[in-house]
Amino acid sequence: MSELSTKYDPKIIENEIYGKWLAAGLFKADNTSKKHSYCIVIPPPNVTGVLHMGHALNNTLQDILIRWKRMQGFEALWVPGTDHAGIATQNVVEREIAKEGIKRHDLGRDKFLERVWTWKEDRGNTIIHQLKRLGSSCDWSRTRFTMDEGLSKAVKEVFLRLFNEGLIYKGDYIINWCPRCETALSDEEAEHRDMNGMLYYIKYPVKGREKRDKENEDYIVVATTRPETMLGDVAVAVNPKDPRYVSLKGETLILPILNRELKLIFDENVDPAFGTGALKVTPAHDPTDFELGIKHNLPNINVMNSDGTINEIGEDYEGLDRFEAREAIIEDLKERKLFIKSEAHAHAVGHCYRCHTVVEPRLSKQWFVRMKPLAKEAIEVVREGKIKFYPDRWTKVYLNWMENIRDWCISRQIWWGHRIPVWYCKDCLKFKNVRDIEVDKPGIPGVYAGEGTIKKCSSCGGNNIEQDPDVLDTWFSSWLWPISTLGWPEETDDLKTFYPTDALVTAQEIIFFWVARMIMSGLKFRNNIPFKDVYIHGTVRDATGTKMSKSLGNVIDPLEVIEEVGSDALRYSIISITSQGQDVFLSKEKFDIGRNFANKVWNASRYVFMNLKEENLGGGVDASELTLADKWIRAKFNSTVEKVTKSLESYRFNDAASILYDFIWHSYCDWYLEFSKLTASSKNTQKILLNVLMGSLKLLHPIMPFITEEIWQKIPAKKGEWIMLETWPVADEGLNDQKAMDGMEKLIKIITSIRNIRAFWNIPVKAEIEVLFDVKTEEDRALIEDNVVYIKQFGRCKVKEVKKALKRPEQSVAALVDEIRAYIPLGEMIDVEGEIKRISSKIEEMDKFVKSLDKKLSNKSFVEKAPQEIVEKEEDRKKNYENQIKNLRDNIEALK
């Protein structure tokens, strides 16, 4: 047989194999195939991204699924791609041009976008290349990008449909504003982090009473965490039931510093227990206050510019950054004796998920999608089980979010993205700045939403038309991913064949951003769920439990790991340590698991190849000549097939990995392969050796695609064939053999016991020992005699005698396997006392079990209520132990 190289070198193998797969077009899926389809779509990584361990885990899981299904005979499609990551990419390019001393406004919109596209072409494919290195069997011919023509068309189509249905509107609301990116963010894009902030107590004087000295009557104390927003205060609110403030009803307050008059309003939503029970009302800078403002008909005063500096309303503070203004205002208040105190106050503060700047709640005109109507059906399909989450606990998280869904802010004040397809006639609408135009419903004269550029106003005939300057949230294109990558809105063959897709594999962080919205969009625009199963894997963390991130410098670079140990080892390791949905704690040593296993597989295959003769491999296995080990390994493999398949079906990937590890390493290599050395020339042995290896390689292929393919290609009979296109093994009931399983297990125990004795008595490796077996049954006698060569070889001993009621030889020690007694005469080497001690301690140990079983069996309730088979089992066990104890006692007698 052809040979594998002595050393396993993943670097060479992996590059070569991947190239071969690509060249042969094996990843391409046929959309006219009559086979059942199986489809997954990649969670599109951000174009600015580089492969991190999260991706490695995510893509390995998906690749396992897709390779497994492909082998099961499905027409398997895995659609890859990237999203344009509006804010992140724009930030990257802005940073790049900043090095040349240019800002984006210097370049202008068109020129800047050209730069971004150039960047995308040059650098935006990094992650795609890296995914290939991992072995991902994506259909690269179908690679998509959210700004592609097709996907852009889908985005536009969806916007227009929703707009015309009145599900998209533009209006004034408090949104999360990132002063660094200078754009609005959705609620999900503002990450809340616990911060040790301050709560500041400030006096707001009561008008006309400033000169009085009486405490509590000449001012109200207000508590705030953001004093700078007081510049935009329009009222102070208290609870109507709060006795402290009842007497002040009808009074007017004076806003410190700016000296604006403020109403004192009474509202039940104010919590008397917080701070002083008095709330400063700043409708333009706080969501709660905004609601109050509407309810009490208060004006909105916006005091900040888009970059977070104070605007002209702030008078002397104009131009100061919000945090500088905070300090300055506090100083001024102190000077005016209007500042009372500050106290530590822990609270959650929103941060921009792209640049981590503290976001500012800010009143702003933005585009929104009404989500409640979309959520309805998305809730039903999950409730009815049409879409299932794995692990199931995420169902609740999803439903909870869905049921409390809020409108989605989809406009971003950046340039990189899908521009909002809305045009305004400035003449009809009489607005200087189109941002200020409110669009609360479709069909407003002078507001046009359309696919192509609109140049002329059909209302007034004028051409003073301007397109909305904003772009859409990146997720507004990502949420269409399952339909748009398959060709929607066109009725393509891909869409017909592969939609709905089967599984979505993703991380928990993205359930709201993406999973939930895809379900809504699929139902809305395709009238069907986008996928059936959602597998949520854990977050990859470092050994201390911190999420791996570049800025923290605690990353383990998957590509470095691949360099060192290979992609197969990386894949195996990460899968084996990821139990369903649990977070993954990584450290470099963990990759040894996969490295060692790959090495084992390689060397075992090498051994098999070395011992095979091609002329022995023709025809089937001769069933009449099967050894115990043959039957055993075949039965064991059979159950492995079953278990691995079951594990994959239930998304228990780590189970699949460890079942294979255990079978290949501990059953196949440790025992079968060792046994085979004694019958290496037998045709049967060679055939079974190869058959089981081939089956194992197939089962292992989804997890370790490269090494399995490489070995497969070296099997002469498989020359020119691909393991990745092989058929997934199916369990064959005819191979199950309980008797062989039990027999082999006993044999293994016998050999182990003999080795054990050798080690225990410190018998030199080269010293020969003899074993005599005392058996109780004919079966046991046959078992030993039939397999005596193995006992000799692996127990490193001579088998002198096997018979019933054998008398214990003098000066011997005993090993016990069930009812079999093995005696090893050691002559002068043993001290009788020591052996008696050893046996006695064993008796004690067993006595404990007998006693506990006794207790159990004498318990009437147990005997009556427990299933019959369990009672019987326990009885058998007890008998067994009692027998063993009896044997051991006899042995002590014999030694004396």
Next chain:
RNA sequence: GGGCGAGUAACUCAGCUGGUUUAGAGUGCUUCCCUUACAAGGAAGAGGUCACAGGUUCGAAUCCUGUCUCGCCCACCA
């Protein structure tokens, strides 16, 4: 404030519907072995009141309740 997850061997973790588990694996540790597949290996071994307290049950690491510790997510108490 709500929700979720975790606490099992020195370390990192499995253990799915309670009984074939006398609680497993990998790493580490001890002893022996470079035996022609593999020292990235082989053989043998030590090591655990399954966080704590109750409860359900004939039977609990597993189910229920509570407590403690850690981690995460959600939430407009300024």
